Amino acid sequence: MNLRSNRLATAIALMALPLCAIGDDVEPGSGSSVLSFSGFGTVGVTHSSEDNADFPAGIFQSNGAGHTRSWSAEVDSLIAGQVSARITPELSAVVQVIAEQNYNGTYTPHVEWANIKYQFTPDLSVRIGRVELPTFLFSDTRKVGYTLPWVRPPIEVYSLLPITASDGGGFSYRLNSGDLTNTTQGSYVQSNTPEPDNRGTAMARNSINVSNTTEYKSLTFRVSYQHALLTISSLDGFLDTFRMFGPQGVAIADKYNSDDKPVVTEVIGASYDPGRWFVISEWAHARLNSFLGEDTGWYASSGYRIGQFTPYVTYSQERAASNSDPGLTLAGLSRPVAGFAAGLNAGLNAILETIPTQHTVSLGARWDFAKNVDLKLQFDHMRIGADSDGVLINIQPGFRPGGTVNLFSATVDFVF
Amino acid sequence: MWAAVTRTIVRQIYSIASVALACTVSLNISVARADVVAVVSSKSQITALSKNQVLDIFLGKRTRFPDGSSVIPIDQAEGSAARDEFYTRLADMSPAQVKAFWARIIFTGRGQPPKSVATGVEAKRLLIADPTTIGYIDQSLVDSSVRVVLAP
Numbered sequence: 001m002n003l004r005s006n007r008l009a010t011a012i013a014l015m016a017l018p019l020c021a022i023g024d025d026v027e028p029g030s031g032s033s034v035l036s037f038s039g040f041g042t043v044g045v046t047h048s049s050e051d052n053a054d055f056p057a058g059i060f061q062s063n064g065a066g067h068t069r070s071w072s073a074e075v076d077s078l079i080a081g082q083v084s085a086r087i088t089p090e091l092s093a094v095v096q097v098i099a100e101q102n103y104n105g106t107y108t109p110h111v112e113w114a115n116i117k118y119q120f121t122p123d124l125s126v127r128i129g130r131v132e133l134p135t136f137l138f139s140d141t142r143k144v145g146y147t148l149p150w151v152r153p154p155i156e157v158y159s160l161l162p163i164t165a166s167d168g169g170g171f172s173y174r175l176n177s178g179d180l181t182n183t184t185q186g187s188y189v190q191s192n193t194p195e196p197d198n199r200g201t202a203m204a205r206n207s208i209n210v211s212n213t214t215e216y217k218s219l220t221f222r223v224s225y226q227h228a229l230l231t232i233s234s235l236d237g238f239l240d241t242f243r244m245f246g247p248q249g250v251a252i253a254d255k256y257n258s259d260d261k262p263v264v265t266e267v268i269g270a271s272y273d274p275g276r277w278f279v280i281s282e283w284a285h286a287r288l289n290s291f292l293g294e295d296t297g298w299y300a301s302s303g304y305r306i307g308q309f310t311p312y313v314t315y316s317q318e319r320a321a322s323n324s325d326p327g328l329t330l331a332g333l334s335r336p337v338a339g340f341a342a343g344l345n346a347g348l349n350a351i352l353e354t355i356p357t358q359h360t361v362s363l364g365a366r367w368d369f370a371k372n373v374d375l376k377l378q379f380d381h382m383r384i385g386a387d388s389d390g391v392l393i394n395i396q397p398g399f400r401p402g403g404t405v406n407l408f409s410a411t412v413d414f415v416f
Numbered sequence: 417m418w419a420a421v422t423r424t425i426v427r428q429i430y431s432i433a434s435v436a437l438a439c440t441v442s443l444n445i446s447v448a449r450a451d452v453v454a455v456v457s458s459k460s461q462i463t464a465l466s467k468n469q470v471l472d473i474f475l476g477k478r479t480r481f482p483d484g485s486s487v488i489p490i491d492q493a494e495g496s497a498a499r500d501e502f503y504t505r506l507a508d509m510s511p512a513q514v515k516a517f518w519a520r521i522i523f524t525g526r527g528q529p530p531k532s533v534a535t536g537v538e539a540k541r542l543l544i545a546d547p548t549t550i551g552y553i554d555q556s557l558v559d560s561s562v563r564v565v566l567a568p
Contacts, residue, residue, distance in 0.1 A: 082523060147516045174477075275509055
């Protein structure tokens with residue numbers, strides 16, 4: 001959707017608010033109301049020990065904790081409202097508007113999701129509009145802090161597919177057999193996500209997504225696959241410069257540009273949650289066939305519930321297939337040309353360093369101190385790969401790869 | 417000598433009585449702990465369900481009884497003792513965990529929680545009126561109009 005339809009959907013959502021306020025029952029708990037309003041949010045601060053780079057919650061943020069601000073409230077804080085409408089027993093619609101740190105540093109609300117669902121049978125539904133992709137176990141509610149055991153989903157895995165909303169359509173089919181519930185979801189979507197610093201957009205088209213979730217008692221198992229064509233033109237100017245160097249330069253430009261390049265993501269995830277404790281693990285592999293490279297990430301996390309407290313520990317890691325490239329062969333080039341080529345090679349390698357390689361040990365606790373509100377404290381100890389910037393952004397000249405970064409986060413999540 | 421035998425007998429009686437008392441107390445405790453039961457209308461064909469089946473129905477993961485007939489769950493209000501006990505018994509889920517579960521469904525537009533009522537009496541009234549529904553009520557409210565399908 002473009003900016004105009006974004007505004008339109010916001011207007012529709014805002015107009016719907018007074019309607020449900022005068023309804024006799026606006027409790028999300030009532031299955032019978034025609035319109036229901038609900039919302040969620042997070043207020044939090046994050047401190048980073050690294051002064052020469054920012055830690056963001058996602059790659060579409062323009063700043064984070066560390067360089068821009070030692071203590072940043074912009075990493076996790078957000079607020080969202082949602083209107084759900086049940087038009088007939090089969091037909092329903094949902095509009096969700098979020099105010100969070102945008103790509104340009106503003107907090108202008110945007111339409112995260114706006115879709116219409118038709119429930120053919122209790123087990124088969126179709127949705128059209130702006131939808132989420134159920135890639136990871138928590139990707140559909142990654143912004144709803146209250147639904148997460150952690151402050152935020154492990155960034156080493158969730159940054160592999162950072163797009164949260166796409167436009168298109170999809171189906172969901174559920175099958176019950178004994179104690180087994182199997183849900184298959186498929187969608188065909190596209191998205192156009194603005195990048196920070198006026199770098200243009202990340203445009204994904206012909207995106208085909210399939211996921212299958214199997215639930216057996218306390219066990220949940222999900223596999224998902226995504227294939228899309230991704231265009232990010234912000235580096236085209238730089239990469240095209242390589243073409244001046246004949247076939248080897250052309251090969252480099254073609255290898256690293258992101259001009260309608262196929263992107264393949266595979267995810268396997270499982271969780272076991274019998275109530276008192278949980279273990280969750282996910283593995284993901286993304287191959288982007290461009291300067292965004294190829295990355296594999298996984299995490300394992302476990303927590304134990306003691307009354308209102310749920311302490312947890314997480315280990316997560318992400319490894320780039322490569323963070324470097326020899327670039328142009330300098331031998332045989334005249335001195336000034338070789339100097340120029342060496343500069344291009346250095347530029348290329350600086351870009352490849354942005355493909356994250358890092359691992360993190362996290363310790364934290366969730367405290368459900370009041371109804372519909374939780375407080376979380378989390379400490380992350382990240383080790384950045386030797387040739388990588390990790391997930392950090394706004395890299396400053398003083399930054400040294402291969403170091404460690406400590407993060408401390410405190411958040412309050414709420415739903416209403 | 418008789419005095420000694422009497423003392424022994426009395427001691428035996430005491431110990432038997434105290435064991436019996438202990439049994440009664442523990443029985444009372446277990447009865448007290450089995451307060452909330454899942455019920456359907458006595459006109460329903462359903463006679464028994466497993467914990468997992470009942471949980472799936474209340475969490476919206478299944479919309480049919482095992483015999484294939486459709487089912488509508490009737491929940492009780494957030495914060496009510498019956499609700500808290502029901503989900504603790506059924507799945508060791510705290511009120512916050514149940515809330516977080518529904519937040520995941522609501523904020524993906526996948527659905528809304530079941531209709532909830534303020535009291536067990538209200539739940540029972542709806543249950544009796546509609547044999548396709550299932551609810552949970554305090555054991556003390558059980559009579560011939562409803563059938564217990566699970567005592568979690």
